[in-house]
Amino acid sequence: MEYRKMEALSVSPSLLGFGAMRLPQHADKQVDQIRTNQMVETAMRSGITYYDTAYNYHEGKSESILSTALRQFPRESYLLADKLPVWLIEKESDTKHYFEEQLQRLQTDYIDFYLLHSLNAARWENMQRNHVLETCEELRAAGKLRFFGFSFHDDYALFEQILRAHSWDFCQIQLNYMDTELQAGLKGLELAGELGIPVVVMEPVKGGSLARLPEEGYAILQRYGCTDSPATLALRYVASLPQVKVILSGMSDQAQLEENLRVFSPFQPLSATEQQAVAELRQMLDSRVRNGCTGCSYCMPCPQGVNIPRCFQIWNDFAKFGNVAATRSAYYVMMKEAERADRCIGCGKCEAACPQKLPIIADLQQVAAEMPLYRE
Numbered sequence: 001m002e003y004r005k006m007e008a009l010s011v012s013p014s015l016l017g018f019g020a021m022r023l024p025q026h027a028d029k030q031v032d033q034i035r036t037n038q039m040v041e042t043a044m045r046s047g048i049t050y051y052d053t054a055y056n057y058h059e060g061k062s063e064s065i066l067s068t069a070l071r072q073f074p075r076e077s078y079l080l081a082d083k084l085p086v087w088l089i090e091k092e093s094d095t096k097h098y099f100e101e102q103l104q105r106l107q108t109d110y111i112d113f114y115l116l117h118s119l120n121a122a123r124w125e126n127m128q129r130n131h132v133l134e135t136c137e138e139l140r141a142a143g144k145l146r147f148f149g150f151s152f153h154d155d156y157a158l159f160e161q162i163l164r165a166h167s168w169d170f171c172q173i174q175l176n177y178m179d180t181e182l183q184a185g186l187k188g189l190e191l192a193g194e195l196g197i198p199v200v201v202m203e204p205v206k207g208g209s210l211a212r213l214p215e216e217g218y219a220i221l222q223r224y225g226c227t228d229s230p231a232t233l234a235l236r237y238v239a240s241l242p243q244v245k246v247i248l249s250g251m252s253d254q255a256q257l258e259e260n261l262r263v264f265s266p267f268q269p270l271s272a273t274e275q276q277a278v279a280e281l282r283q284m285l286d287s288r289v290r291n292g293c294t295g296c297s298y299c300m301p302c303p304q305g306v307n308i309p310r311c312f313q314i315w316n317d318f319a320k321f322g323n324v325a326a327t328r329s330a331y332y333v334m335m336k337e338a339e340r341a342d343r344c345i346g347c348g349k350c351e352a353a354c355p356q357k358l359p360i361i362a363d364l365q366q367v368a369a370e371m372p373l374y375r376e
Helices: 033-045 062-070 094-106 121-129 132-141 156-165 185-194 206-211 215-223 230-239 254-264 272-286 308-321 324-333 349-353 360-374
Strands: 016-019 050-052 079-084 111-119 145-152 170-174 199-202 244-250
Touching (some): 016 033, 016 254, 033 062, 033 254, 079 094, 094 111, 111 132, 121 132, 121 156, 132 145, 145 156, 156 185, 185 199, 206 308, 206 324, 215 272, 230 244, 230 254, 272 308
Parallel strands (some): 016 050, 016 244, 050 079, 079 111, 111 145, 145 170, 170 199, 199 244
């Protein structure tokens, strides 16, 4: 297992981190504690030292399940990462309330890496309004958390603002070879490096979308002589970036765990030829988009409440990757019903404002027709 030192923190976590968002499940969707225990034991015996969970994972059960699996090992033998559910913070006292509840779920006296979970503009404003950063620093001073950071889902400008607003110990961003310019992206990774802030990466395989490729993708890999699986190639791409200190993988079974362990034990950076293959894969996948929406939001707000950029992002992502599960979750779980494409009445306000001159009305009709095909 490869370990990368976080210089300012004097810790060296395993490059592969164990994410507890997609734990093995029974047929009834309940987490399988026995299989989770077995996976964690394999991970620990194989050198994984970084374990990541959150308040809301697996309907609020992930923290307890992970702590049960880790209980057989000395507390000092692993690093535990958890996240404050920032969307639940309504008053200043809420931060300590949820933190203490998390300690109870985790059956521990302290958390090694504590994050403000999934910051965006509205949540960042709420963190400041309710003095959450100050409260977390008090918890650190009391020895209840060791390192303080945040995870992020918004645009680069906000990422830079947040990164410069506090003396963070670390940060967590979404990054993979398709999302180099999305959210914080490579630019954010470089900024964090300049500021000496260690980076943890989530979604290295883009929620599983990069684990399976269309036929053209496999043809590219074959032409370049790449023998790795698509998932392995995606992991190695992120791990080849030296600023990245931990890569989180949400593994659902023993086979995925063992495949990932092979990637990092020992780790081999991408060769120049493999980098070329990844660049061609990116170009090919980008060419499969259904329309050229850039997410600029000039079409917003829609008088009917349709989230036009998000509808097109989901539509385009499915065209690229064909990931039914991710599409279903994004459109029917994460998106409000009032924001979906079928609410469009064709008023035309969006088309008049679109700088790309996209046929938004017709494309929304296509989204509305296609998305029900992927609903359970």
